[in-house]
Amino acid sequence: MIVLGVESSCDETGLALYDTKQGLLAHALYSQIAMHEQYGGVVPELASRDHVKRAIPLLEQVLSESQLVLSAVDAIAYTQGPGLAGALLVGASLANGLAMALNKPVLGVHHLEGHLLSPLLSAKPPEFPFIALLVSGGHTQLMRVDDVGQYTLLGETLDDAAGEAFDKSAKLMGLGYPGGPAISKLAETGDPAIYQLPRPMLHSKNLDFSFSGLKTAVLTLVKNHPGELSLQDKANIARAFVDALVEVLVAKCLSALKTTGMKRLVIAGGVGANAQLRAELNAAAARKRFEVFYPELELCTDNGAMIAFAGALRLQKNPAAASFNYGFNVKPRWPLDAIES
Numbered sequence: 231m232i233v234l235g236v237e238s239s240c241d242e243t244g245l246a247l248y249d250t251k252q253g254l255l256a257h258a259l260y261s262q263i264a265m266h267e268q269y270g271g272v273v274p275e276l277a278s279r280d281h282v283k284r285a286i287p288l289l290e291q292v293l294s295e296s297q298l299v300l301s302a303v304d305a306i307a308y309t310q311g312p313g314l315a316g317a318l319l320v321g322a323s324l325a326n327g328l329a330m331a332l333n334k335p336v337l338g339v340h341h342l343e344g345h346l347l348s349p350l351l352s353a354k355p356p357e358f359p360f361i362a363l364l365v366s367g368g369h370t371q372l373m374r375v376d377d378v379g380q381y382t383l384l385g386e387t388l389d390d391a392a393g394e395a396f397d398k399s400a401k402l403m404g405l406g407y408p409g410g411p412a413i414s415k416l417a418e419t420g421d422p423a424i425y426q427l428p429r430p431m432l433h434s435k436n437l438d439f440s441f442s443g444l445k446t447a448v449l450t451l452v453k454n455h456p457g458e459l460s461l462q463d464k465a466n467i468a469r470a471f472v473d474a475l476v477e478v479l480v481a482k483c484l485s486a487l488k489t490t491g492m493k494r495l496v497i498a499g500g501v502g503a504n505a506q507l508r509a510e511l512n513a514a515a516a517r518k519r520f521e522v523f524y525p526e527l528e529l530c531t532d533n534g535a536m537i538a539f540a541g542a543l544r545l546q547k548n549p550a551a552a553s554f555n556y557g558f559n560v561k562p563r564w565p566l567d568a569i570e571s
């Protein structure tokens with residue numbers, strides 16, 4: 231079965247073809263980062279309009295890379311939510327329109343399920359069950375994953391997501407958008423002994439997170455700093471920020487593994503690309519004897535491959551999930567544990 235995946239929930243247009251026999255055939259991505267950069271964040275209406283421009287050329291690209299014609303596609307999966315309503319509607323319209331024209335089934339996929347299952351696309355995939363840490367721009371959640379569609383929420387952020395904290399702190403320091411890669415890079419040259427930032431909810435005895443206080447602590451540092459921040463000052467703050475955030479994320483992962491008795495940890499979402507987080511988790515895994523799995527780096531942030539793949543797994547598990555009803559809705563707010571298994 232060949233599944234076309236369409237991702238358009240935020241500022242990346244992603245198209246991909248996944249074959250249940252041969253694996254990922256092709257995936258193509260257009261990132262709108264450069265367009266939104268001048269505004270310091272994603273402008274929803276601009277995002278929607280750009281998805282309209284990019285989707286068809288990307289579709290043509292994945293078809294030509296896999297040397298397939300459109301009629302070879304057996305089903306179409308698209309991100310139905312959560313995300314920006316207008317942006318989601320572009321992908322949903324494309325997917326339903328194509329499916330209708332081809333008389334093929336269509337399937338709405340949960341964006342976070344895409345992230346969550348993306349490590350299964352890597353060369354060393356984890357087996358079920360596992361604990362998943364979802365760390366993206368909009369979400370920070372710990373889930374117990376027993377199978378495709380069987381997700382139990384163990385804890386989540388009470389305010390800002392980890393990626394959001396990266397993005398907002400970067401903005402406060404005058405770094406570009408998105409903040410994650412910029413802060414991570416700067417942190418490499420920062421001195422860890424200069425600043426200490428709070429570790430929110432480190433000892434909260436539950437699996438919830440809170441990152442808005444960390445961002446406020448960065449704001450206080452920036453405001454109270456005499457004169458302009460030098461590049462080295464920024465690097466020192468970035469280092470303190472990453473140290474604090476990573477320590478909390480790692481501690482909560484260890485706690486989730488301990489309380490559930492699981493031995494496998496999966497990291498998914500954009501912040502999963504963070505080198506320091508990976509280094510600390512790898513060290514903890516060696517120390518505490520558990521396994522940690524990541525998506526391929528290029529599949530950490532939003533992409534169409536994870537949507538094609540999640541769609542294919544869902545259809546394999548439950549062929550009745552394929553719909554020939556081409557009337558669609560999108561779900562800008564959609565909790566992952568509310569999806570049908």
Ligand code: KG4
Binds near residue numbers: 397499502
């Ligand atoms: O999963 P994703 O691409 O989109 C959402 O579903 O939100 O995640 C985007 C987030 C942004 O907040 C970005 O700053 C962060 O992931 N990010 C990183 C890194 N690369 C992307 N954060 C820390 N370190 C990175 N290397």
Ligand code: ZN
Binds near residue numbers: 499500
């Ligand atoms: Zn995402």
